[in-house]
Amino acid sequence: MSNPPSHDESAAPENLSEVFARLTDVPLEQVDKLVETVESAYADLNRVMEHPYWADLVFHQGSTLRALREARAELDAFRAEATGARNTELGIMVATGVIDGRREYAEDEESKRALVERLLRPPRQGLACHLYVWDRPHEDDQVPGPYQHIRVVTSPEEEMGALTFTEEQEDGQLYSWQTHNRDQPEGVPTLRFDLGSALTFPRSSVVGFSELRTALDEFVRTGECPRSVEWRQARWGE
Template sequence: MSNPPSHDESAAPGNLTEIFARLTDVPLDHVDKLIDTTQSVYADLNRVMEHPYWADLVFHQGAALRALREARAELDAFRAEAVGARNTELGVTVATGVIGEEREYAERDESKRELVERLLRPPRQGCACRLYVWDRPYENEQEPGPYSGLRIVTSADDEMGVLNYTEEDEQGQLSSWQTRSPAPDSRAPVLRFDLGSPLTFPTDSVLGFAELRAALDEFVSTGECPRSVDWQRARWGQ
């Protein structure tokens, strides 16, 4: 008869997806409530400013708030990593579109196609949109995220636009590419890096919506530089 396994013996989990799904259930709402409660006592502290214990109370309240906010940030990062791990096990990617000040997320094929259409026709014509594909929603560009992304600038009236693909390597070096038209259209509109920017995309980087849509659909599906269009090193002006 064999001995039962000891507690320090590791066993391969039967279903990683279920484990990672449980790990995403981080009680951020409880931490938020603690932060709000700790913050709310400040009004009462102001009423006892003359008391000899006031300074120590304020010190500890401030230290508690800092610790709680740091804990919340780490828990949120933990949750995001667990979401990424779960999606990787499921073979799921999430497209993040930035349209103006709004961020939109799409996970299913149909919602990704709808996102592509909104990127082609933003509320403000000529406004640069951005598109990322990752194992989770890309919620904060101030934090590390996907290594590649697309910038989309279009003229919906002309049904033409340009894509600017950027990619960062492991050494932090950034490469930038623009679409290239095999037959540049003399009627191509002037498209700027963003509204009000002095930088303009070259005419031969402008494509029709059919080509742009195919490239964007490919990108949200694979997360890799689209092969359905031609590319050239990024440059500016005619």
């Protein structure tokens, strides 16, 4: 009778971040090519519509496409989770900025500082931008993402703006807070929820770029509600 294999307790455990990094390497491109190949069969199927096998061929082609698309979606979700696990092991937090509908991602301090500056000075004054911090890039609003994010609206000419911090809490409800300026200086610009919106920020929500920059820098570093600025429950207008 053979002895059971021995366990070498002296062997060092494999670096978990390397394991998760390998798991992110999923064959999405190959699946995309398979989907494209199966879709292209429509052209040939249209040429044999009168053949008795046509209906069964169309049925199986449709079933194959559904299965491949479901497989791709699951592989993509698997890749995203593995990316999050890897980044968590490495202590990496990814900032995702949405500026004029375009997503930008930043992982290191320098790229995060640059992203904050672009959020403060969007291509159109008064354009609402969004900032997320997560263990992975936030690539799609249609899938579950981080529970917290900051909405940024600024007036670069006056170098002033307002932030809205939104958090989904345990009860599933969304709660929002706005920056609060106790000083309420003169000449505060009117800031709207977004371009063309009738909703306006209270004047007391508008703060200077220095405070905004400090708060956003803190958020991309911690992923938590910034403590460097004062907040109050969100409300609109005076």
